[in-house]
Amino acid sequence: MKKIIYIFVLMFLLTACANDQSVKQNTNNVPNTVNTEKEASSDSTKSLMTNDDYARLKVNELGEIPVVMYHALVDENPPTSYQRTRTAFKNDLQYLYDNKYRLISMNDFVNHNIKVEAGYTPVVFTFDDGEPSDFSLVENDGKLVVAPDCAVDILEKFALKNTDFGKSATFFINGGESQFKGAGTYKERLKYLVDNGFDIGNHTYSHSEMSKLSAGKIQEEIGKVDEAIKKAVSGYNVSALTYPFGIRPKTDELRQLVQNGEYNGAKYHNDIAFREGPSMPKLLPTIHVKYDMLNAPRLRGNEDEKDGNDMGGYLKKYEKTPERRYISDGDASTIVVPVNEEVNINKERVGDKKIVTY
């Protein structure tokens, strides 16, 4: 008897599902005049947004994108403004999540392939110096797992709870196999990061001031790390660098070697190189005419009440003047800007994306 009831219930459910689907299909087949009008007015094949929608959401895909720079995490009393307590880091994540910021990868930032929801602002996380408090592995029952309460662990747990936040971050490392320390080999550590959706960048072999280095030494400092990462994670494309202490090589000619160079018979290429601090050019998207890929700005992940030049200061500015923020239209294939901003788009970096003004 139980079986018969079960079969009846199952048949009822299946019929209900089928009915539901046919209703959905019918709805889809009915021409939606509102949507068609919207499509025509924004002249886009994908986006269904009208100019009114753009204005209401204050869409501006040339607005500022915070690129946050972290170093080590500590439990309490950070020795300098470069370290962050774990509690403060967790609060950063919550603040950003609650205030409509969403994590994007370095690659998507560089290529302006921005897929956050309409009305939201992308944010990029970077961690320098290969610190164990940012990432390391421990052995648990013979298996390698992420060390509890390191930045990667915190990010992964936060992303599990808030699946729409994302968990992208780039870890900029120096030379030597002791990066991140902890359990596992150098290769196992780097592989874990890449296999779990994180990125690895170049912070030069010996963390020296690049203004003091010759052409040969610059290429050695970059090439050695590039080679080691590529050897550890085959097929991985290292494409970003952070200058130690934020200091760039002295001349334009030497700076070009940060982007393209050769060491030990192997060529390397970096799409982007970051300084410390938000100094000019401002925190613009890479398609802005003023964006300098070899002088890319970052915000220190800190409150900094003094000069307002750290993340906390900027986030406060954005609360008062939200129009400064990059606000997405929710469609990665279009670049939507207020009409007066169009002149600031670097058309060479736009690729096949469609520019829409309103």
Ligand SMILES: [Zn+2]
């Ligand atoms: Zn550093």
